[in-house]
Amino acid sequence: MASHRLRTxxxxxxxxxxxxxxxxxxxxxxxxxxxxxKELEMFGLRxxxxxxxxxxxxxxxxxxxxxxxxxxxxxxxIPANCPKVTSVAPICWDWGSWVRHRTRFAQVRLxxxxxxxxxxxxxxxxxxxxxTEEDLxxxxxxxxxxxxxxxxxxxxxxxxxxxxxxxIGRRLxxxxxxxxxxxxxxxxxPLSSKISGMPMEENKMFVPITIFQRALNTKGxxxxxxxxxxxxxxxxxAEEIKGFLEKRYKGKFCYESxxxxxxxxxxxxxxxxxxxxxxxxxxxxxxxGGIGIMNVMVSSxxxxxxxxxxxxxxxxxxxxxxxxFLTEASVxxxxxxxIGILIGISATLAIETISKHxxxxxxxxxxxxxFVSCLVGILSGLYPAIRASRLDPIDALRYE
Amino acid sequence: MxxxxxxxxxxxxMGGNRVEALKDLSxxxxxxxxxxxxxxxGSGKSTLMHIIGCLTxxxxxxxxxxxxxxxxxxxxxxxYTRNRxxxxxxxxxxxxxxFSVLSNVELPLLYRGIQGKERREQAGQMLERxxxxxxxxxxxxxLSGGEQQRVSIARALVLNPKLILxxxxxxxxxxxxxxxxxxIFCKLKEEGKxxxxxxxxxxxxxxxxxxLTLRDGRIE
Numbered sequence: 001m002a003s004h005r006l007r008t009x010x011x012x013x014x015x016x017x018x019x020x021x022x023x024x025x026x027x028x029x030x031x032x033x034x035x036x037x038k039e040l041e042m043f044g045l046r047x048x049x050x051x052x053x054x055x056x057x058x059x060x061x062x063x064x065x066x067x068x069x070x071x072x073x074x075x076x077x078i079p080a081n082c083p084k085v086t087s088v089a090p091i092c093w094d095w096g097s098w099v100r101h102r103t104r105f106a107q108v109r110l111x112x113x114x115x116x117x118x119x120x121x122x123x124x125x126x127x128x129x130x131x132t133e134e135d136l137x138x139x140x141x142x143x144x145x146x147x148x149x150x151x152x153x154x155x156x157x158x159x160x161x162x163x164x165x166x167x168i169g170r171r172l173x174x175x176x177x178x179x180x181x182x183x184x185x186x187x188x189x190p191l192s193s194k195i196s197g198m199p200m201e202e203n204k205m206f207v208p209i210t211i212f213q214r215a216l217n218t219k220g221x222x223x224x225x226x227x228x229x230x231x232x233x234x235x236x237x238a239e240e241i242k243g244f245l246e247k248r249y250k251g252k253f254c255y256e257s258x259x260x261x262x263x264x265x266x267x268x269x270x271x272x273x274x275x276x277x278x279x280x281x282x283x284x285x286x287x288x289g290g291i292g293i294m295n296v297m298v299s300s301x302x303x304x305x306x307x308x309x310x311x312x313x314x315x316x317x318x319x320x321x322x323x324x325f326l327t328e329a330s331v332x333x334x335x336x337x338x339i340g341i342l343i344g345i346s347a348t349l350a351i352e353t354i355s356k357h358x359x360x361x362x363x364x365x366x367x368x369x370x371f372v373s374c375l376v377g378i379l380s381g382l383y384p385a386i387r388a389s390r391l392d393p394i395d396a397l398r399y400e
Numbered sequence: 401m402x403x404x405x406x407x408x409x410x411x412x413x414m415g416g417n418r419v420e421a422l423k424d425l426s427x428x429x430x431x432x433x434x435x436x437x438x439x440x441x442g443s444g445k446s447t448l449m450h451i452i453g454c455l456t457x458x459x460x461x462x463x464x465x466x467x468x469x470x471x472x473x474x475x476x477x478x479x480y481t482r483n484r485x486x487x488x489x490x491x492x493x494x495x496x497x498x499f500s501v502l503s504n505v506e507l508p509l510l511y512r513g514i515q516g517k518e519r520r521e522q523a524g525q526m527l528e529r530x531x532x533x534x535x536x537x538x539x540x541x542x543l544s545g546g547e548q549q550r551v552s553i554a555r556a557l558v559l560n561p562k563l564i565l566x567x568x569x570x571x572x573x574x575x576x577x578x579x580x581x582x583x584i585f586c587k588l589k590e591e592g593k594x595x596x597x598x599x600x601x602x603x604x605x606x607x608x609x610x611x612l613t614l615r616d617g618r619i620e
Contacts, residue, residue, distance in 0.1 A: 310494045313455060314555070315483020315511040317476050393455045397494070 004296070011296045012336040014289025015376065019340025019369045020347065021282035026365030027348045029275025036267060045231050046086075047120050048238045048259040050224040050245070055254040068220030069253035072213075074245060075221060082240040086229050089116035090221035092212045098168040099149060099205065106152040108145070108205040110167065112212030113225070120227040123206070128161045128182030135181075136208045143167075144182035148202040167205075172215050178207060234259035279365070283372060289336065290376035297329050297384035308388055309396025322389035329381020330374065337373030341366060401464070402563060402594050403429040403452060408461030409617075410447050421447040423617040424461075429596065431562065434589045436605040437598045439614035445598045446567060448614065452596060453486055453565045454478045466562070483511050487556025491568035493548045495540040495555075501527065502536040505555045512559060526554040530584070546577035553584055564588060564595045570604060582607055 052069030075090045094110035117123060118130045125144060135142050143165070154160040160180050167176045186202065213219060228237035238257035245255055301308070308321055348361050410422040421444045429435050437445050450456045451463060454470055463470045465481065473481065488494075495504045505523035514522070527533045530550040532543075540548055549569060556564055566585065570578030582604055589595055589607075597608060605611050613620040 306494075307496055310496060311507065311511075312479065313453070313482060313488050313494075314508045315479050315559075317479040317511070319476075320479075320511060394450050397455070397490075 004299075007299075008296055008332065011289070011292035012332055012339070014292040015286065015333050015336025015373055016289075016340040016343060018282060018286030018289040018376075019337050019373050020344035021285055022279060022369040022372065023341065023344030023362075023365050024347050024351075025278035025282045026275065026368065027344075027362040028351060029271070029278050030362045030365070031352075033268065033271040033275065036271060037264065045260050045264070046228040046234055046237075048226050048228060048234045048241075048257060050226065050238055050241045050255055050257045051222065052253050053256040068218065069249070069255070070221040070224060070245065071219045072221065073219070074248065075224065077248070078224070078226070078241060078244065081244045082226075082237065084229050084233050084237040084240050085226045087116050087120055088224060088226040088241075089114045089120060090209055091117070091223040091225055092209055092216075092220075093222050094169050094171045094212070097170045097172070099145075099153065100166045100168065101153040101163065104153045104155075106149045106203065108149055108167070108203050110169065110172075110205050110207060110212075112207050112209040114209055117206070117225055120225050123204075124185045125182035126185040127159060128180070130182055131206055131208055136210045139210050139214065140208065141176060141178045141211060142181045142208070143178040144184060144206040145180055146184050146202045146204045147186050149205060150180070150183045167207075169215075172212065174215060176211070176215070232261070234261045279368075286369075286372050286376055290333070290380040293329055293332050293336075293377065294380035294383060296332070297325060297381055298387070300328070301325065301384045301388040304388075305391060305396045305399040308391050309393050309399065312391075312393040313397060318389040321391075322385045325385035325388050326378065326381045329385065330377040333373050333377025333380070337370060337377075340373065341369060344369065401428050402431040402433075402466055403427070403596075404464040405451070406462050408451065408463060409459050410444075410451060410456070411459045421617055422451070425617065425619060427612060427619065429594060431594050432589070432592050433610065434585070434595045434608045435597070436608035436611045437596065437614060438600070438602075438605055438611055439620070443614040444617040445614055447617075449565055449567050449596065449598050452563075453488060454481050479511075483508055484559060485561050485563055487553075487559070487561040487564045489549070489552055489556050489564065489566040489569045491571040493540070493545075493552045493572075495548060495552060497540055499539075500536065501532065501538050501540065501543065501551050504540065504551060505536075505558055508555060508559045523554075523558055526558045527551070529557075530554045544577075545573050546580060549573060549577075549581050550584070553581070557588075562594055564593050565598075566595065567598045568600065569597070570599070570601060578604070 050070075070090070072090065075088055078085060078088045090113060092112040094112070097108055097110050099106050099108050111117075113131070114136060115131045115133060123130065123144075126147065128144070130144055131142065134140070145165075150160045153165060154163065157163075160183065163180050164177050165180065167178055169176070184204065209221075224241060226237060226241060228234045238259055242255040242257055245253070311321065345361060345366070352361070405425065405427045407424050407426055408422060409420065409424055411418060411420050413419070425444075425448070427448075437448060439445050447456075451458060454465070454473075458471060465485065470478070470481070495501075496507070502520065502523055505526055506519045509519040509522055524533060524536060527536050530553055532547060532550055532554065535543060535547060535551075540551065543551065564585070569585075570581055573581065578601075585595055585597065586607055597604065599605055
């Protein structure tokens with residue numbers, strides 16, 4: 001083999017690339033997942049939605065199902081009746097409505113709510129302030145807008161606080177003037193929202209729910225946003241609220257819920273799949289490297305036929321020859337594997353440093369790479385070794 | 401009788417042709433005997449040698465080596481027999497070119513399962529016996545033909561086999577060196593080894609106790 005250093009090193013290179021890419025792809029995939037999970041946490045992992053839904057098989061007739069499925073009264077009663085819920089906020093929507101300032105327009109998603117939502121959903125103002133209880137109590141026409149809206153309506157001004165904008169509603173019958181008191185912080189998480197299907201609402205506009213309900217003359221609420229006491233109790237807290245509401249209305253309405261946990265699960269699944277596809281691609285390249293080693297071993301057996309004959313004449317058994325060639329193939333792959341592991345680890349550490357995402361390196365994938373490279377060594381050596389061991393001693397001795 | 405061949409024949413296929421290398425041949429050799437096999441090329445000398453050396457099987461007939469029927473041995477048993485009972489000396493020396501002289505002599509010990517240190521000691525002693533201890537770190541290619549053949553004799557003898565099979569051992573050597581090698585074989589005979597020598601050389605055959613001449617796969 002020493003006489004074919006180039007050929008041998010090239011085949012080892014296949015293993016090196018394969019092993020290094022298994023580690024790199026695996027680790028980066030896993031850590032990408034971790035990074036996105038961290039981003040998701042910023043939405044508030046404990047937050048949950050409850051909303052009413054229509055069900056065909058509701059035994060209560062449509063005529064009897066009058067009134068609002070969720071009202072202000074329910075919101076007030078939830079904290080006392082649902083022990084797993086820490087805070088709760090009502091929401092009324094006016095989607096696809098518009099705001100205007102002089103000649104500029106922007107489409108908005110109007111969210112009429114209470115200050116509690118700020119904590120539950122991590123909605124923090126970048127400049128100015130969020131809605132307050134005072135705003136609600138005094139029916140102040142104030143709003144907190146997303147940065148996109150602020151940019152569209154006030155492209156030149158840095159600070160739109162105190163400006164008046166006109167809201168043109170779709171559900172709300174009247175045009176209403178609001179004073180901007182805050183602009184929302186933009187979370188730098190475009191990737192996760194795309195993956196999990198959670199829209200990043202840059203065109204949100206928060207207003208006091210009292211203004212909204214008064215305009216429509218209702219005490220009804222569209223959705224409930226709530227927060228569970230503990231991180232993994234989102235589902236249970238949502239069930240509590242649904243159960244409470246169903247009992248309160250004696251099954252007249254049906255409710256559905258959505259928790260952050262569900263989004264996390266979906267994200268996890270998708271990212272896990274992506275990571276594994278990468279790993280499979282890397283493993284395929286490892287296998288290709290194995291074929292390279294097999295090629296080297298097959299030619300090596302052919303070149304050393306005479307040596308095999310001599311060894312057999314001196315008393316080598318078939319299994320001695322088999323073992324010899326298997327060892328050589330394994331040594332090749334283990335050398336390749338070791339170099340590949342070093343390269344994979346250093347590349348991962350380098351990416352860690354550059355991207356500033358710590359602790360990327362995944363032990364599982366290092367273990368997987370070691371395992372697969374040993375396996376490749378044995379499998380790729382097996383066929384040439386069996387061929388070598390079965391050579392007839394006379395034919396082998398006579399081989400020129 | 402150390403070797404007893406009765407009515408053996410060997411047929412093999414060569415490029416689609418049926419070649420009958422040995423036909424109904426019987427031959428026996430006593431322990432301690434020096435026996436020369438002569439004959440023109442293609443007479444079946446080498447095939448007979450390979451059969452005696454347990455490197456190939458018979459097409460028909462029986463071969464007893466030290467009273468054991470070789471035809472009934474498994475592949476591993478044949479390897480064991482080659483390792484313990486037979487020492488081969490080839491015309492082309494058949495040393496492994498990338499291994500040192502010492503490692504070449506160690507090979508039979510390796511397949512006997514002897515550990516590294518003892519292996520080196522025994523191989524070193526054997527090289528001393530053939531007068532090549534000072535060459536043990538060299539590669540075969542750095543040695544003269546006569547030296548290489550002495551290394552291969554050392555390798556054949558290292559496990560102290562009863563039977564030495566030499567296939568034209570002087571064929572690639574000049575006459576002076578050839579004579580030296582033949583002297584080694586004579587000395588081995590005196591030590592009680594059984595020697596089978598395949599040769600073209602009438603002079604070499606003179607050292608033998610008996611001469612077997614083959615022609616077309618039969619004893620002439």
